[in-house]
Amino acid sequence: MDTRTQEFLEYVQAGGQVETSDWMPDEYRAKLVKFIEMHGNSELMGVLPERDWILRAPTLQRKLALTAKIQDEVGHAQLIYRVVEDLGKPRSASLDDLVSGKTKFHNVFHYPTKTWGDVGVIAWLVDAAAIVSQKALLKCSYAPYARIMKKICWEESFHILHGRDVILAMVTGTPEQFELVQEAVNRWWEPLMHFHGNPIPAEEDPMYVWRIKSQANEDARQEFLDGYVPQIRELGLEIEDPALAKDEATGVWRYTEPDWEKLRAVVTGHGPASEERLSFRRLSREDIAWVERVVLAEAA
Amino acid sequence: MSDRTDLLLAIADDELFLGWRNSEWTGIAPFLEEDVAFSSIAQNEIGHARALYEVAAAELGTTADELAFDRKPDEYRCAPLVQLRRLEWARTIARHWLYETADEIRLAALKSSSDPEVAGIAAKMDREEAYHRMHAEMWIDRLLSSEEGRRRLEEAVDELWPYALGVLDHDLRPELRRRAEERLGRELPDVEPVSRGVHEAELAQLWEEMTVVRRSAPAGAQW
Amino acid sequence: MIFEVFRQERKGQPFQHAGTVTAPDERFAEIYAREQYGRRQESVALWLVPRDAVSEIEEFPDEFEMKYRRVDGYSIKARLREARERAGTLELAPGGEAE
Numbered sequence: 001m002d003t004r005t006q007e008f009l010e011y012v013q014a015g016g017q018v019e020t021s022d023w024m025p026d027e028y029r030a031k032l033v034k035f036i037e038m039h040g041n042s043e044l045m046g047v048l049p050e051r052d053w054i055l056r057a058p059t060l061q062r063k064l065a066l067t068a069k070i071q072d073e074v075g076h077a078q079l080i081y082r083v084v085e086d087l088g089k090p091r092s093a094s095l096d097d098l099v100s101g102k103t104k105f106h107n108v109f110h111y112p113t114k115t116w117g118d119v120g121v122i123a124w125l126v127d128a129a130a131i132v133s134q135k136a137l138l139k140c141s142y143a144p145y146a147r148i149m150k151k152i153c154w155e156e157s158f159h160i161l162h163g164r165d166v167i168l169a170m171v172t173g174t175p176e177q178f179e180l181v182q183e184a185v186n187r188w189w190e191p192l193m194h195f196h197g198n199p200i201p202a203e204e205d206p207m208y209v210w211r212i213k214s215q216a217n218e219d220a221r222q223e224f225l226d227g228y229v230p231q232i233r234e235l236g237l238e239i240e241d242p243a244l245a246k247d248e249a250t251g252v253w254r255y256t257e258p259d260w261e262k263l264r265a266v267v268t269g270h271g272p273a274s275e276e277r278l279s280f281r282r283l284s285r286e287d288i289a290w291v292e293r294v295v296l297a298e299a300a
Numbered sequence: 301m302s303d304r305t306d307l308l309l310a311i312a313d314d315e316l317f318l319g320w321r322n323s324e325w326t327g328i329a330p331f332l333e334e335d336v337a338f339s340s341i342a343q344n345e346i347g348h349a350r351a352l353y354e355v356a357a358a359e360l361g362t363t364a365d366e367l368a369f370d371r372k373p374d375e376y377r378c379a380p381l382v383q384l385r386r387l388e389w390a391r392t393i394a395r396h397w398l399y400e401t402a403d404e405i406r407l408a409a410l411k412s413s414s415d416p417e418v419a420g421i422a423a424k425m426d427r428e429e430a431y432h433r434m435h436a437e438m439w440i441d442r443l444l445s446s447e448e449g450r451r452r453l454e455e456a457v458d459e460l461w462p463y464a465l466g467v468l469d470h471d472l473r474p475e476l477r478r479r480a481e482e483r484l485g486r487e488l489p490d491v492e493p494v495s496r497g498v499h500e501a502e503l504a505q506l507w508e509e510m511t512v513v514r515r516s517a518p519a520g521a522q523w
Numbered sequence: 524m525i526f527e528v529f530r531q532e533r534k535g536q537p538f539q540h541a542g543t544v545t546a547p548d549e550r551f552a553e554i555y556a557r558e559q560y561g562r563r564q565e566s567v568a569l570w571l572v573p574r575d576a577v578s579e580i581e582e583f584p585d586e587f588e589m590k591y592r593r594v595d596g597y598s599i600k601a602r603l604r605e606a607r608e609r610a611g612t613l614e615l616a617p618g619g620e621a622e
Binding site: 333334336337340431434435438441442 | 545546547555557
């Protein structure tokens with residue numbers, strides 16, 4: 001590593017922040033683009049599992065809340081891709097790479113949503129898992145990204161409350177509604193355990209080394225379990241992992257080791273809904289190519 | 301049911317279904333910024349529907365949600381324009397602009413209603429829809445400023461024109477024609493309006509999906 | 524075109540940089556900025572500036588350490604203590620010590 005890069009590394013590891021016009025090592029820039037782009041892709045792809053349910057929401061309030069939640073996610077994608085663009089990769093290139101399968105998005109958005117129970121579980125637990133990671137990103141060494149994370153975290157706070165409200169209405173409703181929630185929790189548990197990524201030690205995670213992430217994967221997962229397992233169990237819901245328990249002495253949650261190969265397969269486009277979702281995105285991108293033409297024709 | 305309630309339900313149903321149709325663009329609008337903007341428009345429309353349903357519900361002894369979801373398809377009073385499934389951007393913009401123009405005319409009449417509650421809601425809706433109109437006008441300008449955009453818009457307007465007329469009562473239609481023709485700089489065809497009263501085939505399908513979760517639990521279940 | 528957006532959270536507060544929107548022109552930018560930075564009534568006002576109208580200044584040389592015009596250019600502790608000792612007012616100072 002050359003001196004300048006070494007100094008840069010020490011600077012970010014000491015908590016230093018970097019702006020768009022500052023010098024940065026090529027490796028750092030590349031890692032940033034990869035990480036931040038994946039986040040943008042995830043916000044965008046995250047819309048697809050949920051959007052059908054706007055149309056099926058069972059009350060006006062839920063319809064409005066869900067629309068607003070998804071709107072936020074599209075807004076987040078916009079903010080995030082803007083950051084990527086300022087790092088040198090145009091949005092159209094990011095979208096092309098997304099639909100061609102070249103770049104990735106988070107595992108949870110490769111799964112189908114089957115019932116209104118899923119709508120609640122996603123807003124409550126998937127968003128909760130995301131917010132654990134997002135809070136850690138507030139300290140990202142790349143300042144423009146850290147700044148948008150502040151807005152994103154603020155907006156996400158209502159998502160979780162909305163999700164919990166949806167769940168609470170069902171678990172205090174009919175037995176069938178309770179079952180709907182339990183069944184959704186069962187299906188989403190594995191993706192949730194996968195969400196924070198495999199337990200690579202922080203020092204071996206390049207994203208942590210460059211302080212793009214400020215939290216190790218396993219720490220994020222532990223934080224999620226600590227916050228949410230009690231919340232799940234206090235509603236009388238069960239979690240299907242018999243090994244899931246908190247070691248009172250160490251404060252560490254034990255659980256059945258997730259299948260990390262499966263996670264890898266999912267994020268490389270082999271999840272149950274991966275292809276369907278990407279095709280959908282691909283189609284809509286083609287349909288509206290003319291709009292871009294017409295709108296950009298007059299651009300200054 | 302009073303005339304007043306009938307009128308409120310007609311507008312509420314228009315707003316609900318249009319809001320529903322507009323929210324079909326969520327996540328797939330031409331670009332992200334437009335996705336966010338259009339979603340606000342959809343939310344406003346559903347919010348208007350809710351406010352109107354609440355007034356009607358008070359008179360009918362029911363709730364806004366019951367009016368929104370629990371009627372049979374043929375009991376809805378919405379205009380055919382809002383029932384059409386048109387997931388194509390030129391048609392979406394054409395419908396958006398035609399509906400907002402028609403709605404402005406309709407609301408202007410209602411704002412001077414002797415019924416203070418109706419006048420009040422109409423004024424609130426109109427203030428929000430000023431932003432919808434701004435958005436629609438901006439798109440119309442943009443589409444008209446290029447050959448391809450103009451062609452696509454004209455095609456869409458021609459297709460939706462009979463339906464747009466059908467949003468309004470007979471006496472308000474000439475004003476809609478006047479405004480639309482002035483904006484486009486040409487005459488619009490003399491056609492039979494597709495009026496309220498007979499539903500499009502799409503409505504039943506829309507209703508089916510809109511109520512699938514709600515119908516999965518007994519009436520009165522909480523969600 | 525890229526527009527920088529500045530938002531004012533409450534009347535009287537400074538306008539702060541909030542982010543950017545991409546738009547074909549100013550009309551679109553206004554609508555998009557309103558949505559992205561105001562749809563929850565979280566701002567009372569927004570300023571929009573095309574990015575190329577913004578110039579950045581990043582260097583502020585102070586080769587000869589002109590600290591006399593800043594608060595950190597003054598260290599009065601020692602002299603203040605000496606003055607209080609001389610006047611016999613040391614115990615009267617807050618905490619009995621020079622600040």
